[in-house]
Amino acid sequence: MKTMNKSDLKLIAVLERTGGFASAQELHQILRREGDGIGLTTVYRALQSLVDDKIVDLLRREDGEAIYRLCGDGHHHHLMCKSCGDTVEIEGGAIEKWANTMAEEFGFREVGHTAEIFGICSKC
Amino acid sequence: MKTMNKSDLKLIAVLERTGGFASAQELHQILRREGDGIGLTTVYRALQSLVDDKIVDLLRREDGEAIYRLCGDGHHHHLMCKSCGDTVEIEGGAIEKWANTMAEEFGFREVGHTAEIFGICSKC
DNA sequence: CACAAAATGAAAATGATTTTCATTTTCAAA
DNA sequence: TTTGAAAATGAAAATCATTTTCATTTTGTG
Numbered sequence: 001m002k003t004m005n006k007s008d009l010k011l012i013a014v015l016e017r018t019g020g021f022a023s024a025q026e027l028h029q030i031l032r033r034e035g036d037g038i039g040l041t042t043v044y045r046a047l048q049s050l051v052d053d054k055i056v057d058l059l060r061r062e063d064g065e066a067i068y069r070l071c072g073d074g075h076h077h078h079l080m081c082k083s084c085g086d087t088v089e090i091e092g093g094a095i096e097k098w099a100n101t102m103a104e105e106f107g108f109r110e111v112g113h114t115a116e117i118f119g120i121c122s123k124c
Numbered sequence: 125m126k127t128m129n130k131s132d133l134k135l136i137a138v139l140e141r142t143g144g145f146a147s148a149q150e151l152h153q154i155l156r157r158e159g160d161g162i163g164l165t166t167v168y169r170a171l172q173s174l175v176d177d178k179i180v181d182l183l184r185r186e187d188g189e190a191i192y193r194l195c196g197d198g199h200h201h202h203l204m205c206k207s208c209g210d211t212v213e214i215e216g217g218a219i220e221k222w223a224n225t226m227a228e229e230f231g232f233r234e235v236g237h238t239a240e241i242f243g244i245c246s247k248c
Numbered sequence: 249c250a251c252a253a254a255a256t257g258a259a260a261a262t263g264a265t266t267t268t269c270a271t272t273t274t275c276a277a278a
Numbered sequence: 279t280t281t282g283a284a285a286a287t288g289a290a291a292a293t294c295a296t297t298t299t300c301a302t303t304t305t306g307t308g
Contacts (some may be wrong), residue, residue, distance in 0.1 A: 005254080005255070006255085007255080007256085023295085024295080024296080025294090025295075025296095037257095038256090038257090039256065039257040039258075040257080040258095040296090041256075041257055041258080041296095041297085041298090042255080042256055042257065044295095044296065044297075045255085045256085060184045060188055062238070064184055064188035064189070064190060064264085064265090064295085065188070065294090065295065066188060066295080066296085079226055079227065079230055079232060081232070088230055090226050090230075092222070094218055094219075094221075094222045095218075095219065095222060095239065097218075098216070098218045098219060098239075099241045102203055102214050102241055103203065103241055103243050106203055106212055106214075106245070106246075107245065107246035108203060108205070108241070108243035108244060108245055108246070109243055109244050110206075110243050110244045111241060111242070111243035112241070112242055112243065113239065113240060113241040113242065114238065114239065114240050115219065115222075115237065115238065115239040115240075116237060116238050116239075117223045117226055117227055117232075117235060117236070117237040118235070118236055118237065119227050119232035119233055119234050119235035119236065120232060120233050120234045121230070121231065121232055122230075122231035122232070129285080129286070130286085131286080131287085147264090148264080148265080149263090149264075149265095161288090162287090162288090163287065163288040163289075164265090164288080164289095165265095165266085165267090165287075165288055165289080166286080166287055166288065168264095168265065168266075169266095169286085169287085188264085188295085188296090189263090189264065190264085190265085
């Protein structure tokens with residue numbers, strides 16, 4: 001780990017606090033809301049460098065927007081209602097195993113994965 | 125399967141011929157190169173409707189660009205190389221079970237899911 | 249203090265994708 | 279065959295996330 005400036009630390013702090021995934025735009029809004037005048041450009045730059053340093057994971061939402069989360073966060077998956085948008089965090093131990101097994105079988109390394117479930121919740 | 129117009133068929137033809145994944149822009153260029161004056165808008169629309177009809181799969185390149193490929197039959201998942209983009213179709217029996225179990229546990233119905241694995245393949 | 253390197257952010261640029269909207273094509277009913 | 283409505287089409291404008299540019303500010307160090 002090399003350079004680590006103020007902005008990097010801010011982003012890490014927010015990611016720690018919020019847990020899970022967030023897009024650059026969302027992270028920027030959160031910081032703004034908290035009174036931090038940080039610029040969007042800086043947020044992108046900080047996230048980029050954190051990804052380069054493997055401190056943060058970069059995934060993609062279904063629409064292609066980049067989302068970030070702290071590496072090594074015991075990560076979880078989501079169950080989201082297509083109707084009301086309500087989301088439940090769920091464990092994915094089975095998925096981790098599946099991903100690793102499959103990746104190994106095909107000789108892949110530096111493996112990551114995404115897995116989300118969606119449906120209609122009981123309230124809707 | 126419902127509507128299926130001329131453009132849809134053209135796109136399917138190109139996807140069959142080329143095999144593997146291609147972005148909307150690439151598919152458009154290929155058609156143009158072959159003398160077809162189809163517009164980019166139409167390419168996007170055709171791809172969208174093919175995805176809706178589950179005739180083509182939509183994934184994302186690392187930079188977030190959408191890439192499309194003809195669906196094999198049956199539901200499957202993908203193992204994609206972050207470096208060269210090579211993709212392997214894999215079975216996800218474990219995932220189906222996991223998704224259904226979780227959904228049931230939280231009272232969700234009409235459940236679907238996504239699960240993709242990515243890493244660096246042995247060639248890269 | 250002084251100064252070079254690093255950091256910052258506003259604004260412009262980029263590039264994929266979507267939307268708008270006017271025009272053309274398709275096609276079944278008359 | 280003619281006709282009218284619905285579907286399809288594409289050029290151009292609009293969106294939107296992300297990147298780049300560039301002038302300014304901050305920081306660390308000699």
